[in-house]
Amino acid sequence: MLSLSNLGVNSVSSVIALHTSDVRFPTSSSLDGSDAMNRDPDYSAAYVRIETDALDGLDGHAFVFTIGRGNDVQVSAIDALAAHLIGRSVESLLDDMGATWREFVWDSQLRWLGPEKGVMHMAIGAVVNALWDLKAKRAGLPLWQLLARMTPEETVALIDFRYLTDALTPIEALEILQGSVPGRADREAALLKTGYPAYTTSPGWLGYSDEKLVRLATEAVSQGFELIKLKVGGNLEDDIRRLGLAREAVGPHIRIAADANQRWGVDEAIEWMSHLAPFDLAWIEEPTSPDDILGHAAIAAGIAPILVATGEHAANRIMFKQFLQADALQVLQIDATRVGGVNENIAILLLAAKFGVPVCPHAGGVGLCEAVQHLSMFDYVAISATTDRRVIEYVDHLHEHFATPVVINRGHYRAPTVPGAGTEMLAASRTEFAFVPHD
Amino acid sequence: MLSLSNLGVNSVSSVIALHTSDVRFPTSSSLDGSDAMNRDPDYSAAYVRIETDALDGLDGHAFVFTIGRGNDVQVSAIDALAAHLIGRSVESLLDDMGATWREFVWDSQLRWLGPEKGVMHMAIGAVVNALWDLKAKRAGLPLWQLLARMTPEETVALIDFRYLTDALTPIEALEILQGSVPGRADREAALLKTGYPAYTTSPGWLGYSDEKLVRLATEAVSQGFELIKLKVGGNLEDDIRRLGLAREAVGPHIRIAADANQRWGVDEAIEWMSHLAPFDLAWIEEPTSPDDILGHAAIAAGIAPILVATGEHAANRIMFKQFLQADALQVLQIDATRVGGVNENIAILLLAAKFGVPVCPHAGGVGLCEAVQHLSMFDYVAISATTDRRVIEYVDHLHEHFATPVVINRGHYRAPTVPGAGTEMLAASRTEFAFVPHD
Numbered sequence: 001m002l003s004l005s006n007l008g009v010n011s012v013s014s015v016i017a018l019h020t021s022d023v024r025f026p027t028s029s030s031l032d033g034s035d036a037m038n039r040d041p042d043y044s045a046a047y048v049r050i051e052t053d054a055l056d057g058l059d060g061h062a063f064v065f066t067i068g069r070g071n072d073v074q075v076s077a078i079d080a081l082a083a084h085l086i087g088r089s090v091e092s093l094l095d096d097m098g099a100t101w102r103e104f105v106w107d108s109q110l111r112w113l114g115p116e117k118g119v120m121h122m123a124i125g126a127v128v129n130a131l132w133d134l135k136a137k138r139a140g141l142p143l144w145q146l147l148a149r150m151t152p153e154e155t156v157a158l159i160d161f162r163y164l165t166d167a168l169t170p171i172e173a174l175e176i177l178q179g180s181v182p183g184r185a186d187r188e189a190a191l192l193k194t195g196y197p198a199y200t201t202s203p204g205w206l207g208y209s210d211e212k213l214v215r216l217a218t219e220a221v222s223q224g225f226e227l228i229k230l231k232v233g234g235n236l237e238d239d240i241r242r243l244g245l246a247r248e249a250v251g252p253h254i255r256i257a258a259d260a261n262q263r264w265g266v267d268e269a270i271e272w273m274s275h276l277a278p279f280d281l282a283w284i285e286e287p288t289s290p291d292d293i294l295g296h297a298a299i300a301a302g303i304a305p306i307l308v309a310t311g312e313h314a315a316n317r318i319m320f321k322q323f324l325q326a327d328a329l330q331v332l333q334i335d336a337t338r339v340g341g342v343n344e345n346i347a348i349l350l351l352a353a354k355f356g357v358p359v360c361p362h363a364g365g366v367g368l369c370e371a372v373q374h375l376s377m378f379d380y381v382a383i384s385a386t387t388d389r390r391v392i393e394y395v396d397h398l399h400e401h402f403a404t405p406v407v408i409n410r411g412h413y414r415a416p417t418v419p420g421a422g423t424e425m426l427a428a429s430r431t432e433f434a435f436v437p438h439d
Numbered sequence: 440m441l442s443l444s445n446l447g448v449n450s451v452s453s454v455i456a457l458h459t460s461d462v463r464f465p466t467s468s469s470l471d472g473s474d475a476m477n478r479d480p481d482y483s484a485a486y487v488r489i490e491t492d493a494l495d496g497l498d499g500h501a502f503v504f505t506i507g508r509g510n511d512v513q514v515s516a517i518d519a520l521a522a523h524l525i526g527r528s529v530e531s532l533l534d535d536m537g538a539t540w541r542e543f544v545w546d547s548q549l550r551w552l553g554p555e556k557g558v559m560h561m562a563i564g565a566v567v568n569a570l571w572d573l574k575a576k577r578a579g580l581p582l583w584q585l586l587a588r589m590t591p592e593e594t595v596a597l598i599d600f601r602y603l604t605d606a607l608t609p610i611e612a613l614e615i616l617q618g619s620v621p622g623r624a625d626r627e628a629a630l631l632k633t634g635y636p637a638y639t640t641s642p643g644w645l646g647y648s649d650e651k652l653v654r655l656a657t658e659a660v661s662q663g664f665e666l667i668k669l670k671v672g673g674n675l676e677d678d679i680r681r682l683g684l685a686r687e688a689v690g691p692h693i694r695i696a697a698d699a700n701q702r703w704g705v706d707e708a709i710e711w712m713s714h715l716a717p718f719d720l721a722w723i724e725e726p727t728s729p730d731d732i733l734g735h736a737a738i739a740a741g742i743a744p745i746l747v748a749t750g751e752h753a754a755n756r757i758m759f760k761q762f763l764q765a766d767a768l769q770v771l772q773i774d775a776t777r778v779g780g781v782n783e784n785i786a787i788l789l790l791a792a793k794f795g796v797p798v799c800p801h802a803g804g805v806g807l808c809e810a811v812q813h814l815s816m817f818d819y820v821a822i823s824a825t826t827d828r829r830v831i832e833y834v835d836h837l838h839e840h841f842a843t844p845v846v847i848n849r850g851h852y853r854a855p856t857v858p859g860a861g862t863e864m865l866a867a868s869r870t871e872f873a874f875v876p877h878d
Contacts, residue, residue, distance in 0.1 A: 069548035076515040109508035118557015166705040266605040
């Protein structure tokens with residue numbers, strides 16, 4: 001198809017606005033998303049839309065997922081990045097996304113607010129992801145395919161190796177990518193045919209009754225999921241009862257993972273898990289503080305062969321590097337909106353590949369499924385070349401608010417075919433759920 | 440003296456307002472504060488004043504130090520905490536500062552924005568510090584003295600041990616504090632007489648000429664400082680020349696520390712430092728990413744006997760715990776406004792004591808000297824009971840803007856005697872340097 005982009009019209013476009021919005025869904029009323037640490041989340045998005053003056057009419061959309069209070073702070077952090085973007089050439093930003101990433105992350109003043117962690121880093125991630133959304137739309141490809149068709153050299157150029165080379169050098173990253181060039185087309189075809197394996201957390205929220213847990217666990221199996229996840233860590237007796245009920249409901253062949261959401265100290269985690277060992281858990285997730293690399297390593301050693309999973313709150317690639325170096329996690333859970341966007345997540349995927357650790361993304365929330373599936377699919381086609389031991393979290397909330405909601409079929413994410421990064425929320429939803437402060 | 444507080448008038452007071460302001464000093468014009476990563480800082484404060492309806496007229500003042508852009512984001516994060524405070528009983532907040540700290544840090548929705556790191560955690564730190572300022576003013580004591588006169592049990596109750604017990608239990612903390620009860624009065628008297636040792640970074644900014652470096656280094660010695668610090672990591676030849684000039688200027692008996700401000704990767708740090716070894720450095724500070732615990736451990740092993748110093752960008756007590764567990768730092772640099780305020784810094788001081796590592800605070804910036812001196816003085820009286828190997832950073836910028844500016848005498852911080860935490864900026868300065876956005 002002849003597009004404006006092909007005619008070169010885009011080659012002179014500029015960013016003309018960064019539109020942000022504070023979108024909050026009142027999920028706390030139903031206890032969807034309740035766990036041992038997050039009793040009453042209101043799933044929210046600090047949303048950004050990058051507008052250009054290109055005639056193609058394409059915008060870049062992305063967001064930071066939060067759980068309510070403070071979403072306004074996250075929005076103001078995204079607003080603070082407008083000065084980096086307004087008036088800039090869209091093409092020069094998109095053509096060298098490695099340089100663009102560095103420009104944001106190494107802003108010498110903004111950097112003080114992290115560095116590379118928390119509100120400011122997540123804001124950078126949102127803007128980076130919005131630019132990737134725009135880049136994919138301009139290319140007429142879903143993000144996973146855009147990424148999976150880059151050359152190994154182009155992919156390596158996206159990554160800042162400054163703090164990584166003791167674990168992963170650019171040459172090693174290149175070799176990993178080159179090693180997976182053969183078979184790319186076959187794996188793309190396989191994804192388009194079968195999709196990517198999913199697991200579901202929908203049955204397992206702490207706020208749900210036993211009856212609802214059993215009903216949803218049974219439904220999950222009938223829907224084709226081969227792994228479900230339960231929240232634990234509130235009360236040991238409850239955990240034992242609920243895991244027993246879930247095991248009874250799903251039978252012996254479905255895997256069950258457990259998620260403690262940072263509830264424990266190191267010794268407490270080892271002690272608590274000794275009581276859950278009989279349930280043959282797929283993994284224990286976030287047993288302690290997401291900053292405690294050495295603590296996770298001690299827990300992993302103390303509860304083996306149960307695997308330790310973490311990552312949804314790991315601030316950046318430098319934390320993941322150490323989790324891998326210390327054998328502190330055996331299941332690596334990237335999150336689409338926690339770190340500095342697509343570039344940093346690619347660095348993390350490559351680190352995982354170097355250490356031979358499977359990546360099983362965190363999703364759920366609002367829009368996280370839509371966003372993170374692209375990274376796993378890219379990983380499958382161009383990095384790890386396998387879905388073995390790999391599964392993307394799925395929660396059946398709030399997908400209806402997105403322009404291209406995920407489609408789950410027989411326990412698999414269907415591969416997206418619509419151009420973009422999946423991160424565009426419907427304008428009507430953004431308006432309807434715009435947060436209005438009380439005062 | 441009979442005060443309103445003694446009459447019980449305060450026992451019914453409430454928080455009536457959180458006043459925030461975005462204060463920025465145009466320091467980038469003089470290259471004060473320039474280093475290998477921060478080329479052009481504008482020293483700034485995201486400032487908070489807690490107002491109550493008490494008849495004593497006392498407010499609590501504190502701030503987060505930033506270096507310019509993004510200070511507005513930091514202010515908005517402090518604003519987001521107003522809902523926790525407005526209308527609350529001041530006495531119940533101040534009487535159990537441990538519970539108050541937990542209430543902020545474990546807010547289940549705000550926690551998602553960190554957890555315990557970056558903009559949101561620093562905002563909590565500012566509010567906690569403002570409450571400590573108010574508590575000290577109400578007690579009629581400088582903060583260091585208020586803290587140093589608490590019982591060991593009261594001090595332990597300030598700390599959240601959830602993620603610490605694998606390194607420091609409440610009982611161990613209590614024993615450390617009890618061990619330093621003898622001699623408290625003598626050490627208070629010694630502090631009031633002699634002050635606390637300081638070192639100066641004033642000569643060493645990368646943006647200064649060789650001539651200015653030599654002049655300021657010479658002046659520092661004549662002023663009684665026994666340690667000076669130079670910024671390094673921009674260019675190896677420059678580092679060697681500048682360290683040579685500094686050594687010549689100060690003679691063989693003054694110690695010289697170096698600060699790389701996160702410039703290097705792990706291997707690069709070890710290689711670069713091999714060239715600086717001949718200068719007999721007191722320490723190398725921030726050789727790499729402040730998140731890289733294992734990287735610092737590798738560097739420390741690779742450059743011994745040169746010591747590794749870090750901490751001004753360490754996000755929280757959990758990071759410090761691991762730095763100590765991994766022998767990744769030999770000089771621990773707390774910062775008054777990076778972590779969750781006084782409570783968390785006390786936890787870090789106790790961890791340092793447990794591991795036998797000296798604490799040499801980061802200061803400079805704007806107001807950091809005024810704030811952090813209280814923590815070192817408390818540490819001396821009630822925890823470590825020594826100033827051996829311990830010095831507080833000093834930089835001679837912007838003290839004139841504070842109600843109780845630090846006083847340096849013969850290379851020592853004079854012990855403050857005015858009630859409060861030292862964190863109150865003059866109203867005139869807050870007004871004069873209030874930031875006005877360009878657009």
